[in-house]
Structure formats: structure tokens, C-alpha cells
Amino acid sequence: MDSEADGMPNASTMLIIECIKAIPPGMVLSYGDVARMAGYPGGGLGARQVARILASMSAKYDLPWWRVVKKDGSIALGSGQGAELQAERLRQEGVLFIAPGKVDMRRSMYST
């Protein structure tokens, strides 16, 4: 008997979605950090899953995709309005930019 509700993908995917939804305003995380927070091993493996899910499920699950950036703190999107939209959103959340298109992840400090 599986208790699988409709509209719910995989448990692993749902876990990542929950983690992203748990990100408070003014906080920025990288794909790898979210993946690791979701309990994913490896370095850049879970990051891809986060990106896939985030890119596809953000609209459906209302995820704060703009709070997710690259490990370097740069905007993940390289083209399109998404990058500018994300930058503006982050700035609105109170995130500090150390450079154009680059955010200060030190606010997150998940590894202290």
C-alpha cells in the first residue's frame, strides 16, 4: 500500500521541494547546498536534481527559485529575463550583492 497522493512526484523530489520552500527570505543557497541539505551525497550530483526540479516544479509548487543560485553566488540563469528577475527579487529580500549578478552567500552561513 503506498500512500501516494496525486500530484506528488518522488519522495526524494518532494524532499528537495520542501527544503526549498523552507528557505526564509533574505537567505540564499546554492544548488549543491540544497542538495546536501536534502540529504544528497556527492558534490555536484544532487545539484542537478535540484536544478531540474526547481526549473520544472517551481511554477507548480510555488518554490522560491530566485533564492537558489550557483555555488559561486552567481545567478544560475545565464540568459533571459529570469536572471534579472532573480536579482531584483533577491535585492528585494535584502540580499547583499557583492557584484552585478552575484550575491553574498555569507548571509546564509550554513557551514559555521
Next chain:
DNA sequence: AATTTGACATATA
């Protein structure tokens, strides 16, 4: 229903 394809990264060299 099953198969195929695409994809917003990271680490290492």
C-alpha cells in the same frame, strides 16, 4: 503506457 530528450551544476583536470 512506454520511450526519448532535455536540462538554471559541480568537481576535477
Next chain:
DNA sequence: CTATATGCCAAAT
């Protein structure tokens, strides 16, 4: 800086 290798899911067909 560029190139290569890793490995998974969701959406489209």
C-alpha cells in the same frame, strides 16, 4: 579560463 565526467528527474512525444 575551458573541457570532461558524473547521474537524476520531469516533461514531451
